[in-house]
Amino acid sequence: MRRMPRSSVPQPHTELAEALCRVCHLFGERQWCLATSGNFSARADESQILITRSGTDKSRLSTADLMLCTLDGEPVDLEQKPSAETALHTCLYRQDPDIGAVLHTHSVASTVLSRALPADLVITGFEMQKAIDGIRSHDESLTIPVFDNSQDMKELAAALKKRLEGGSPAPGFLIRGHGLYGWGSDIAEAQRHVEGFEFLLACLWQERGATR
Numbered sequence: 001m002r003r004m005p006r007s008s009v010p011q012p013h014t015e016l017a018e019a020l021c022r023v024c025h026l027f028g029e030r031q032w033c034l035a036t037s038g039n040f041s042a043r044a045d046e047s048q049i050l051i052t053r054s055g056t057d058k059s060r061l062s063t064a065d066l067m068l069c070t071l072d073g074e075p076v077d078l079e080q081k082p083s084a085e086t087a088l089h090t091c092l093y094r095q096d097p098d099i100g101a102v103l104h105t106h107s108v109a110s111t112v113l114s115r116a117l118p119a120d121l122v123i124t125g126f127e128m129q130k131a132i133d134g135i136r137s138h139d140e141s142l143t144i145p146v147f148d149n150s151q152d153m154k155e156l157a158a159a160l161k162k163r164l165e166g167g168s169p170a171p172g173f174l175i176r177g178h179g180l181y182g183w184g185s186d187i188a189e190a191q192r193h194v195e196g197f198e199f200l201l202a203c204l205w206q207e208r209g210a211t212r
Contacts, residue, residue, distance in 0.1 A: 013044050017063040019187050020050060020101070026191075027105055028059025032198060037106035038179070039083035042187055043093055047071060051089060054081045087153040088160060092183055095164045099183050101190035106179035109202040114174040116208070117146050121174065123200055131196030133171060133189065143169035144197070149176045172197050 020042050027033050038058050041051035048068050052058065056065040068076040071094050073086045083089075089102045113121075121144040129135045129142050145163055150156045160173070171193050172182035182197055184190035 013050060013068075014063065016042050016044060016187075017050055017066050020066060021061045021063060023103065023187055023191050024052070024058040024061040027103070027194070028057075028061075030107075030198075032105040032107040032194075033058040034106070039085050039089070039104045040102070041086075041089045042101040043099065044068060046097075048076065049089065049093060051082050051086055054083050085153060087157040088181065091157040091160050092164070092181075095161060098185055100186040102181065102183045103187075103190045103194050104179060104181045105194055105198065107198055107201070109198065109205045110174060110180040111177055113201050113205045113208075114146060114176045114178070114180075117174070117176070120145050120169075121204075123204065126200055126203065128196055128199050128203075131192055131199075133184070133193065142200075145169065145173040147173060147175050149178045 020040055024033070024040050027038070032038065036055050036057060039052045040058070041049045044050050048070055050066050051069055052061065053065050053067050067080040067082060069082050069086055069090070070076065071090050073082070073090045075082055085104065092099050092102050123129060123142040123144065124140065125138055127138050129138055129140065132142060135142055145168070147156060147159055156175070163173075171184060172180060174180055180194065180197055180201070182190055182194035184193050
């Protein structure tokens with residue numbers, strides 16, 4: 001019988017942890033984070049984040065599968081192991097104090113489309129673009145940065161930091177063969193952004209297939 005991990009979420013953050021679990025379950029049901037893929041976090045306070053533990057099934061996530069980390073990516077409880085990509089989450093939180101949640105999905109559409117892109121993805125003409133903060137019309141262009149995949153999270157975080165310092169064109173980015181990261185001022189906004197991005201990516205991938 002598998003021993004359930006003890007919860008490392010203090011009482012003041014219970015509501016936040018439960019909200020993060022709900023969005024994980026929803027995305028898991030949509031098959032956007034199969035097996036143990038994806039990772040999700042929310043800002044707990046000015047110096048800490050809640051983030052999914054390494055190797056957790058997101059569709060069955062409980063608050064016991066979340067842990068606190070500092071903005072430097074260090075676990076508050078040293079017995080807990082955070083997601084391998086914690087460095088990308090903390091990079092975003094450090095760069096922008098208005099970011100309240102970061103959600104990383106690993107859907108089929110985001111994975112295969114990111115592998116087919118030679119450069120950043122520019123989207124225009126879709127009504128769903130208005131789900132993304134700052135986009136007011138389908139006539140506007142929405143640019144999603146695309147990064148090469150790397151197992152070196154420090155290297156990838158450095159590339160992300162450099163891009164963010166130049167001004168992020170969208171509240172999200174793709175990693176080739178590794179899916180989508182989206183964020184927002186809170187969990188609800190981050191969820192809306194990811195849902196919008198995932199819809200657009202699925203549409204674009206289907207369009208590519210239809211024109212072949």
